[in-house]
Amino acid sequence: MWLLALAIFAGLKWATWWKARIAAPQQTWRSIAYLVAWPGMDAETFLDSSYRAEKPASSEWLWASAKTIVGVLLLWLIARKVTPPLAQGWIGLVGLVLLLHFGSFHLLALFWQSHSVVAKPIMAKPILSKTLSEFWGKRWNLGFRQLAHDLIFRPLHKQIGIAGASLLVFVVSGFIHDLVISLPTHGGYGLPTGYFLLQGFGVSLERSGTGRRLGLQQGFLGWLCMFVFTVGPAFWLFHPAFVSRVIVPFMKAIGAL
Numbered sequence: 001m002w003l004l005a006l007a008i009f010a011g012l013k014w015a016t017w018w019k020a021r022i023a024a025p026q027q028t029w030r031s032i033a034y035l036v037a038w039p040g041m042d043a044e045t046f047l048d049s050s051y052r053a054e055k056p057a058s059s060e061w062l063w064a065s066a067k068t069i070v071g072v073l074l075l076w077l078i079a080r081k082v083t084p085p086l087a088q089g090w091i092g093l094v095g096l097v098l099l100l101h102f103g104s105f106h107l108l109a110l111f112w113q114s115h116s117v118v119a120k121p122i123m124a125k126p127i128l129s130k131t132l133s134e135f136w137g138k139r140w141n142l143g144f145r146q147l148a149h150d151l152i153f154r155p156l157h158k159q160i161g162i163a164g165a166s167l168l169v170f171v172v173s174g175f176i177h178d179l180v181i182s183l184p185t186h187g188g189y190g191l192p193t194g195y196f197l198l199q200g201f202g203v204s205l206e207r208s209g210t211g212r213r214l215g216l217q218q219g220f221l222g223w224l225c226m227f228v229f230t231v232g233p234a235f236w237l238f239h240p241a242f243v244s245r246v247i248v249p250f251m252k253a254i255g256a257l
Contacts, residue, residue, distance in 0.1 A: 001184040001246050008176065012147055016043040024048040030117070038112065038119060039105050041147045045118040053113040064106035064121075071099030076256050089243035092251045101141070131222040132202045132229050140230075148173065163204060170200035177237065187241030195236040202229040 017035055020043035027049055034046045045051050074095025079088045102123050112119035122143045129135035137145065148169045157165035174193030182188045206216045206225060215221040238247075251257045 001180060004184060005180045008180065012041065016041050016147065016150070017047075020044045020047055033112070033117075038108065039143055040109075040119060040122050041143045041150075042118075042120065046112075048118075051118045052116045053118045056110040056113045060110055061107070064103060064110060067098050068103030068107065071095045071097070071103050075099060075251070079251065080257055085248050086240060086243055088251065088257060089247040090238075092256055093238060093243060093247050096247075129223070129226050130219075131217055132199070132206050132226040135226045135230060136199060136203065144173070163207075166203060167200040170196040170203075181238070181242045181246075185241040185245045187245070188239035191236040191239045195233055198233055198236075199229060 013035060017031065021031065024044050024047040030047050030049065034043060038046060040046065072095070075092050076095075079091040079095065082088050082091060106121045106123065109119045109121040120142060122141055124139040124142060126135055126139040129139050152169050152172060153165045156168065160168070171193070174196035177192035177196065178189065181192050182190070202225065205211050206222070211217060216225045248257065
């Protein structure tokens with residue numbers, strides 16, 4: 001799984017750098033840093049030395065550090081106190097996401113910002129999303145969102161419409177997650193794709209006339225719709241085969257169990 005994920009990531013990372021390297025005024029060290037020391041896909045702004053990031057506030061450093069510490073505690077301390085392996089795996093998985101995507105990657109973004117490089121955290125407080133569209137479009141995994149927008153949505157939305165291009169982004173995301181999650185575990189095939197198809201349906205519902213009448217584009221109902229669609233079927237995305245055959249053995253390998 002890790003080899004597949006890294007291979008796909010490296011290929012896409014190189015593609016974004018190759019496309020942006022000519023247009024963006026840059027320094028050699030920025031290219032090296034973007035390729036090996038930054039998980040985002042915002043190549044143009046990261047490479048362009050004419051953009052200057054503001055120095056991050058101390059509170060940002062504290063918040064990023066706190067998320068990292070909670071991730072470490074969940075992964076190496078709390079998970080081992082639970083008996084069922086599947087529960088251990090889920091706690092460890094949440095800890096791993098907090099440690100990497102929410103914590104360490106946030107700290108890395110702050111490091112680059114402190115050196116005047118424009119590097120936005122790839123997780124932008126997704127729990128504060130007011131709608132499902134905001135969750136996927138502005139707050140969750142902005143690295144993939146940038147990539148999907150540049151390679152899929154922007155080239156195709158005029159030909160197949162905004163709704164069609166948006167749905168295609170979710171379909172491609174589902175296929176990629178099935179490739180990385182289901183293929184190495186030899187199980188759960190189609191569940192990650194089903195999860196992202198459901199997200200596409202949810203976004204379409206939210207933007208429809210019915211969604212507007214139901215109040216899904218604002219307020220508590222908008223937030224509740226976002227939460228139900230993203231968290232409720234999360235076991236489709238990280239299905240039991242993946243948790244038990246990849247996450248649990250990985251936790252044992254790093255001494256978490």
